[in-house]
Amino acid sequence: MSSGSDYAVQLQAAADFIRGNDDFLVVSHMQPDGDAAGSTFGVAWMLHAMNKRFTLINEGRMPEKFKFMAGSLPIIDYEKDRPNRMFGKVISVDCADFGRIGKVKDCFEPDALLLNIDHHATNDLFGTVNVVKADAAATVEVLYDLAVELGLPFSAEWNVCIYSGLLTDTGGFRYSNTSPKVLQIAADLLNRGVQGHDLAERLLETMTFGQISLLKKTLNTLSFSHDNRIAWLSVSLDDLRSSEAASEDMDGLVNYARNVEGVEVGMMFKEKQPGVVKVSLRSGGQANVAELAQRFGGGGHVRAAGCTIHGTLEEAIERVVQEVGMALS
């Protein structure tokens, strides 16, 4: 996206944007994850420290599990509580494109100035001012640099937001985006008093009733074939309903198939509606699941891909397992 010195210029421009304006709308993407929440509240605590006015609005509910980052700061759910005013200064965080902002854009003034803070390589620089670092693990990593640029004191609340965003976007410092810089920032935040173990427990380990109940049901479907080189799990619509789980509670379950010793391709079959099955494919590194997913009109990355099959769960499993099995042999 940008060379190091470009990034420094972007940071300066972003700092000038914040210093020179006031009364900001801060918005992240729909269905916010930990980094979206961390960067929304992180920006808010920075503005708070600078005595700037701001309003936090998102399309849809901020998940309960992220609200501790907000402290006393209110965040508006645009779907429930549309503001009766417009905003001329906007800061978007963790949004790869303008569309990710969703309906909240309806309260931007036509000539609103927008500061776009993000880390997605695909970011199309839709802002008036853009600070986008494609090799950052999380948007909060960019915020860290921005706070340094602004010369802000790091408040306890802000530290927690930054650590939380790093923790969630790197899968607890496990994904390949865990750079030396991520760990250096995390070390700095621990030094400043962040209780990293509490945040890890809260953000990475706690499961809802729906999640544990769905995990239990799903593990009972675990199956293997082709000398245990292929493993899969499935979730029917009934399973999802009866476990009172949300759709996002299925995220990550596919790893239980992929992580079994010796498994080369792990898969998850989710019945989205009668006759429509979504398949997630994960590779331990040897198989190219993007290529496998393409055979069914899907796509993705070498180690994580997906496709949609029309048919019953059983039919989808049979077709895909057979194809993957042939590809492995």
Next chain:
Amino acid sequence: MSSGSDYAVQLQAAADFIRGNDDFLVVSHMQPDGDAAGSTFGVAWMLHAMNKRFTLINEGRMPEKFKFMAGSLPIIDYEKDRPNRMFGKVISVDCADFGRIGKVKDCFEPDALLLNIDHHATNDLFGTVNVVKADAAATVEVLYDLAVELGLPFSAEWNVCIYSGLLTDTGGFRYSNTSPKVLQIAADLLNRGVQGHDLAERLLETMTFGQISLLKKTLNTLSFSHDNRIAWLSVSLDDLRSSEAASEDMDGLVNYARNVEGVEVGMMFKEKQPGVVKVSLRSGGQANVAELAQRFGGGGHVRAAGCTIHGTLEEAIERVVQEVGMALS
């Protein structure tokens, strides 16, 4: 255990011990964990870099999952392949007391010199030379300091051992022993080329068939009481046998009970032999499970404790759940 400057003196003495001797026996504790393995092989790679002779011996088998750290270095299982010689220079790693070395002590010469490298606060300094840092998260953290003291180049193999020990002893940088220094060392090792995500996948996420099969069986026993403030799992002898799981595969399963939202005490009941049930208790932070375990003749820490109950699984569950429930109310 020691003040900062004492530690510096200990490091110098340890470095002198290694520089001034040769032909070492390197030993860790029985049933080695990731830090024991990482520090055994870590010392070996350091001695290798110094052109010193060494023999690695442990009581019992080195678990398969840690062998990648050894590369081409052989490690002897004392139970299977007793060496027909004695050793006069010993380096023990990650052993809190002499007893943890187990039977391997039988091949120490009577006047053997022993370098004791460890991080347990309870270490009783049983070595001729001791380098023990009680606030280190792992023994490999001490090795890192020792390699700096010795001025050794950090080899790729050694880097992997150190990262692996940190990763496993901190539960993937999640436990409260994850200090700023741990993350700084980890950042340094990533900078030197360690593939942290591969190690995390290998050491923290991969499950054996036995483990996943046991997890599946165990989750089916998940039960709640007292407004879902208590949750428990149980494993019968039959479950353990039929899942072809090892006893250590049960480690950590108790967290599935504790990590459910709202649960204050999570428990695991393991039938050790007919009529004997081992209970692991975990607290989310509010309840003091050490005190609860003491009521049944057990003990432990505020957030992690255990006890043994004589009776059937059902009887043990009834007795303990009732007692814990009364304590919570």
